[in-house]
Amino acid sequence: MNIENTQSQMRKGILEFCILSIIRRGESYPSDIVEEMKGANLNIFEGTLYPLLTRLKNADMLTYRWVESNSGPPRKYFSLTEKGQAFYSELEATWKELANAVNALAKKTDSMPDTTNQNPSF
Amino acid sequence: MKKIININFQGRVIPIEESAYETLKQYVDSLRKYFANEEGRDEIINDIESRIAELFSERLKRGSACIADEDINAVISSMGRPQDFEETGAAAENANTYQPGPQPGANFSSGTYTTNNIARGRLYRNADDKIVGGVCSGLANFLHIDPVIMRVIFVILFGALFWIYILLWIIVPSQSLQTNITKRLYRNADDRVLAGVCGGLSSYFNIDSWIPRLVFALPLIIGLISATMNAIWWNWDFGFGPRIVTGSLSSTLIVTYIILWIAVPFASTASEKLEMRGEKVDLNSIRDTVKEDLENFKSKAEKWGQEVKQTAQDLGSRASSFGQTAGSHARGFASEAAPLARRAGSGIGHVIGVLFKAFFLFIAGIIAIALFAVLIALIFGGMAAFPLKNFILESPGQNVLAWATLILFLGVPLVGLITWLVRRIMGVRSRNNYLGYTFGGLWVVGWFCVIFFIGSFSRNFKVRMPVEDKLAISTPTAGKLYVTVDRSNLEYYHGDWFGFRFNDEIPVYGANMDTLMLNNVRVKIARSKDSSYHLTRVRLSQGNTREIAIKNAENIRFNIDQQDSLLLLPEGFAVSSTDKFRNQQVLVFIEVPVGKRIQMSDAVNHYSWFNINVNNRRGWNINYDDYNDDSYSWDSNTEYIMTPDGLKKTSELDPAELKNGRFKVIIDADNEKLHIEGDFEDKKNKNHYRYKQLEDSIKEKVKDKLREELRVKDSIEREKKLKEIIKTSAANRKEENFEDNEEPSASGSRILSPMMIFSDIVN
Numbered sequence: 001m002n003i004e005n006t007q008s009q010m011r012k013g014i015l016e017f018c019i020l021s022i023i024r025r026g027e028s029y030p031s032d033i034v035e036e037m038k039g040a041n042l043n044i045f046e047g048t049l050y051p052l053l054t055r056l057k058n059a060d061m062l063t064y065r066w067v068e069s070n071s072g073p074p075r076k077y078f079s080l081t082e083k084g085q086a087f088y089s090e091l092e093a094t095w096k097e098l099a100n101a102v103n104a105l106a107k108k109t110d111s112m113p114d115t116t117n118q119n120p121s122f
Numbered sequence: 123m124k125k126i127i128n129i130n131f132q133g134r135v136i137p138i139e140e141s142a143y144e145t146l147k148q149y150v151d152s153l154r155k156y157f158a159n160e161e162g163r164d165e166i167i168n169d170i171e172s173r174i175a176e177l178f179s180e181r182l183k184r185g186s187a188c189i190a191d192e193d194i195n196a197v198i199s200s201m202g203r204p205q206d207f208e209e210t211g212a213a214a215e216n217a218n219t220y221q222p223g224p225q226p227g228a229n230f231s232s233g234t235y236t237t238n239n240i241a242r243g244r245l246y247r248n249a250d251d252k253i254v255g256g257v258c259s260g261l262a263n264f265l266h267i268d269p270v271i272m273r274v275i276f277v278i279l280f281g282a283l284f285w286i287y288i289l290l291w292i293i294v295p296s297q298s299l300q301t302n303i304t305k306r307l308y309r310n311a312d313d314r315v316l317a318g319v320c321g322g323l324s325s326y327f328n329i330d331s332w333i334p335r336l337v338f339a340l341p342l343i344i345g346l347i348s349a350t351m352n353a354i355w356w357n358w359d360f361g362f363g364p365r366i367v368t369g370s371l372s373s374t375l376i377v378t379y380i381i382l383w384i385a386v387p388f389a390s391t392a393s394e395k396l397e398m399r400g401e402k403v404d405l406n407s408i409r410d411t412v413k414e415d416l417e418n419f420k421s422k423a424e425k426w427g428q429e430v431k432q433t434a435q436d437l438g439s440r441a442s443s444f445g446q447t448a449g450s451h452a453r454g455f456a457s458e459a460a461p462l463a464r465r466a467g468s469g470i471g472h473v474i475g476v477l478f479k480a481f482f483l484f485i486a487g488i489i490a491i492a493l494f495a496v497l498i499a500l501i502f503g504g505m506a507a508f509p510l511k512n513f514i515l516e517s518p519g520q521n522v523l524a525w526a527t528l529i530l531f532l533g534v535p536l537v538g539l540i541t542w543l544v545r546r547i548m549g550v551r552s553r554n555n556y557l558g559y560t561f562g563g564l565w566v567v568g569w570f571c572v573i574f575f576i577g578s579f580s581r582n583f584k585v586r587m588p589v590e591d592k593l594a595i596s597t598p599t600a601g602k603l604y605v606t607v608d609r610s611n612l613e614y615y616h617g618d619w620f621g622f623r624f625n626d627e628i629p630v631y632g633a634n635m636d637t638l639m640l641n642n643v644r645v646k647i648a649r650s651k652d653s654s655y656h657l658t659r660v661r662l663s664q665g666n667t668r669e670i671a672i673k674n675a676e677n678i679r680f681n682i683d684q685q686d687s688l689l690l691l692p693e694g695f696a697v698s699s700t701d702k703f704r705n706q707q708v709l710v711f712i713e714v715p716v717g718k719r720i721q722m723s724d725a726v727n728h729y730s731w732f733n734i735n736v737n738n739r740r741g742w743n744i745n746y747d748d749y750n751d752d753s754y755s756w757d758s759n760t761e762y763i764m765t766p767d768g769l770k771k772t773s774e775l776d777p778a779e780l781k782n783g784r785f786k787v788i789i790d791a792d793n794e795k796l797h798i799e800g801d802f803e804d805k806k807n808k809n810h811y812r813y814k815q816l817e818d819s820i821k822e823k824v825k826d827k828l829r830e831e832l833r834v835k836d837s838i839e840r841e842k843k844l845k846e847i848i849k850t851s852a853a854n855r856k857e858e859n860f861e862d863n864e865e866p867s868a869s870g871s872r873i874l875s876p877m878m879i880f881s882d883i884v885n
Contacts, residue, residue, distance in 0.1 A: 031173060045202025047153065050169040054162040071183060072176030073132050076169065 011042075017095055018042060019052065020080065020088045023062065027077040053078060061087050126188045132175035137188040145194045146174075149203070156204035170201060247296045254483055255291040255476070270307075288480050308389035308398040309382075317383045325398050338379055381540045384557065490539070497536045514703050516582060523575040530568030534561055583664040583705060587671035595657040597718075598687035602761070603655060605645065605689045605712065606723035641694035643680070643708045643729040647720060647754050649764055656713035657682065657689075664704045677701050680708045691726070714764040719772065722758045 018040075022033050030049050037044050056062045061084035064076045080088065125140045138146070153170060157163045177197050178189055186193070248259035248269075258276050262269040276283050310321030313331055320338060324331035389398040515521050538561040650656055661678045665671030683690040691710065697703050714720050754769035756762060761772040 030169070031176075045206055046173060046200060047170060047202035047204075048207050050173075051157065051160060051162075051166045054160075054166050054169070058162055069176065072179035073134070073172045075176070076172075 014095070015044070015048075016052065016056070017088075017091045019049070020056075020061070020084065020091065023078055024080055024085075024088055027065065027079045029067075029075050029077055056084070060084075124190075131178065132171050134175055134179065136175070136178050136182070139188060139190050142189055142191045142194045145191065145198075149194075149198050152204050156207065174201070245294055247291070247294045249296045254480075255287070256296060257287050257290045257294065260294060261290075284484065288477070291480065292476050307386050308394055309386050310398065311388050311390065317379075318388065319379055319382045319386065322386060322389070322398060323382075338375055341375055377537065377540075381537055384537070384541050494536070494539060497532060497539070500532050514579070514582075516702060517578075520575070520578055523571055523578065526571040527568065527575050530564050531572050532568075534564045534568055537561075538565075582666050582702075584666055585668050585671045586662060586664045586705075587668055587675055589661045589672060589675040591659045591661075593657040593659055593682060595655050595684055595689075596686075597654050597715075600687050601717075602687055602719035602721065603689055603712065603714070604687050604721050604723065605691065605726060607693055607725035607728060608683070608690045637699070638697045638703060639694050640697055640703075640706060641729050642706060643691070643694065643710065645691070645710045645712065645722065645726055645729065647756055647762070647769060648711055648713045649768065650713035650715040653715045655715060655718065656711075658709075658711040658713070660709040660711070662705075662707040662709065671704070674701065674704045674706060678706050678708060682710070693728070714762075714769070716764050716766055719761055719763045720769075721761045722756055724758045727758050 018037060019033060022028055022036055030046060030053060034044055034046055034049060053062060057064065057078070060081055062078050063081050064078045066074045067077050069075045126137050127140050127143060129136050129138055129143060150167070150171065154163070154167055157166050160166060174197055177200075178193070181189060181193050245264045246260045247256035248263055249256055258272040259269040262272040265272075276287060307326045308322050309318035310325055310331075311318055313321035313324070315321075315335065320334040321331050323334040327334075387394075389395045515524055538558075541557075659680065659682065661675040661680065663671050663674035663678065665674050678695050680692055680695045682692070689712070695706065695708065697706060712720065754762075756769065762769045763772050763775065764770075765775075
């Protein structure tokens with residue numbers, strides 16, 4: 001068991017939820033999504049974002065609109081569909097449950113100070 | 123100093139440094155490979171390219187003259203490399219604390235190429251370059267050899283290594299590996315005579331280009347020599363074994379050349395040329411190649427020296443890799459155990475999936491191989507039978523159809539299949555889809571050719587007509603006719619295409635360019651209606667119309683010769699290429715008078731018989747097997763005698779009786795010995811020679827009588843029992859005194875013995 005693997009699994013799990021929560025607020029351009037996530041201290045490669053968006057789009061969660069750009073080729077702006085909206089709400093509920101549960105468990109461990117002292121092998 | 127080129131990227135002209143372009147190209151290729159199995163691959167790549175184009179545009183707007191190496195590196199590090207996606211998962215939250223360790227296959231970091239030595243010491247399946255599970259590719263990477271070689275080994279030892287492959291597939295983890303050998307088979311544009319295949323092969327195998335050229339040209343050279351010798355000495359037979367072997371060898375070589383021509387791409391870019399030569403594709407070597415191209419001259423010694431250096435380097439790196447392998451052996455085991463343990467959890471589903479996939483591929487592979495074998499057999503069979511086409515095909519149109527069928531219907535899928543296999547094994551991505559469409563289209567045309575060909579071909583066999591001749595035959599003095607086949611008739615030594623004589627199983631027993639020898643002959647024995655032998659010859663042939671069929675039949679030369687008691691039949695008959703093969707047949711009827719003998723020699727068995735039936739409602743269908751009813755089956759080398767009841771083996775008859783002009787046969791019917799005897803003169807039915815019917819009727823009558831007898835016996839028994847019951851009841855009552863002394867002898871006398879039955883019938 002290595003730590004990187006566990007960490008990456010954790011990040012992977014919440015990635016879709018993060019992206020959807022950004023797009024939910026309005027039409028977004030992928031590189032803006034990356035910037036916003038960077039701002040929230042969540043680094044993501046654009047190369048990871050594009051396949052994810054394509055997958056979500058193919059699953060009818062997202063839709064996009066071409067917008068002419070004066071720097072380079074036309075841009076794809078993504079927005080949520082109704083299905084995506086429903087999907088997001090479910091994810092949100094799950095996330096809240098999970099966060100509560102995990103926080104509660106983590107706090108519980110904090111409230112048991114005796115364990116480390118009783119176990120000299122640590 | 124750097125060269126700047128203009129590229130068309132996402133519909134925009136971008137000036138870019140050549141080295142930066144190579145980096146960009148490699149990067150996009152690595153993405154393409156990474157997303158190879160993703161559903162919306164093209165869309166993803168397109169999105170990423172769009173974004174890159176946008177970044178380039180911004181860069182150029184800010185006043186840069188062109189896109190330089192730094193720009194590319196910046197773009198790549200913001201987009202992320204495939205191994206970043208793989209290893210860091212979807213998002214690297216804190217890039218500072220999380221440094222990806224040396225990743226297998228991560229052989230370039232920040233755009234500068236470092237030597238690729240990371241994948242050493244551990245076996246992975248190659249996720250990037252795979253045909254089935256990437257095992258061969260991974261093994262090849264592990265052993266630093268060409269994946270093609272590994273694949274060829276696995277394909278050849280398919281059966282033995284199948285389970286090893288499956289095992290490795292399940293156990294070994296998959297990784298995106300950068301190939302550590304860069305040699306690939308290309309056609310060499312700089313060194314070519316025809317298509318550059320030989321040049322490419324020579325650089326692939328590192329041999330002089332005249333060697334493959336000689337191999338491919340060999341059949342041509344042999345053919346030329348042979349033809350010259352034939353021209354000088356008419357009886358020169360320049361044979362390397364049967365011609366069918368040399369013929370198929372040369373056609374195999376030609377087909378191989380054409381397939382390589384189609385399947386292997388030209389080495390057109392600098393990096394492809396390097397790959398062809400097996401040199402490392404990096405910036406220095408590309409520059410070297412460009413320089414070489416420009417100067418177009420390089421001293422051989424220098425080249426050789428470089429090669430020696432390369433080999434030494436190679437050996438050195440291999441040795442160090444070995445050392446590293448040994449060193450990290452324990453570590454390797456430990457780290458191997460980790461993914462295994464991880465796998466164990468979700469492993470069952472994975473294993474089942476792999477097994478299922480393997481099974482499917484196994485079956486598909488077997489079907490493909492079988493199909494391949496059938497096609498090869500058909501093609502070579504077709505080629506072998508092609509000299510026979512002169513005897514079958516009539517019009518030039520039919521000839522064209524036959525060729526078209528052979529090439530389009532059989533050749534095209536074969537070439538397509540082999541091309542596909544070669545491309546798969548060589549790892550060449552198909553650049554042009556039109557190749558598939560071309561093959562498909564040609565094959566459809568081939569289907570039409572087959573249908574038309576069969577249609578016009580079967581029309582030639584529509585009608586079957588007989589020509590019947592009564593031939594004069596004198597009664598042999600000994601009263602016995604000995605039938606044999608004159609085998610000394612016709613022999614063909616020169617120009618025998620097949621190089622061997624046919625056995626007796628098929629009706630063709632010899633062929634050369636203008637004559638086909640057939641022995642489609644049947645000899646039948648019937649009973650003569652008078653006291654002399656008769657000989658009837660029926661020549662049969664098929665044809666488009668009745669007239670043509672009759673003409674074909676009349677063209678059969680089958681002369682029967684009699685020398686007193688010896689009847690000599692020819693070995694067969696010849697069909698010339700102008701006559702055409704129309705399933706010519708000959709039936710020989712020998713009518714033997716009662717009391718006379720006949721014997722067939724073993725040689726008569728050499729004849730074969732076969733029919734071509736074209737089911738056509740409009741066609742005439744004369745079944746000459748009607749004659750079967752009038753004739754008797756015979757064994758060769760056995761003396762027969764004609765009796766009023768049909769053909770009998772002399773050995774079955776009583777010799778003493780025979781001398782007196784009488785015959786006596788023993789028939790075994792239902793375990794009852796049935797003695798048949800009689801005169802040779804049949805008084806009752808003079809014209810009755812259907813012995814079979816007669817015999818059947820005898821048997822039927824015997825059975826009837828036996829049944830009757832049993833019934834009578836039964837009734838007597840029953841009567842007896844009844845009487846006993848009556849008697850006992852009468853005795854019990856003591857009222858009536860009924861006596862019945864009647865003996866059952868009267869009814870018993872009605873039972874007929876088989877002897878009597880027979881005499882009833884015969885007399």
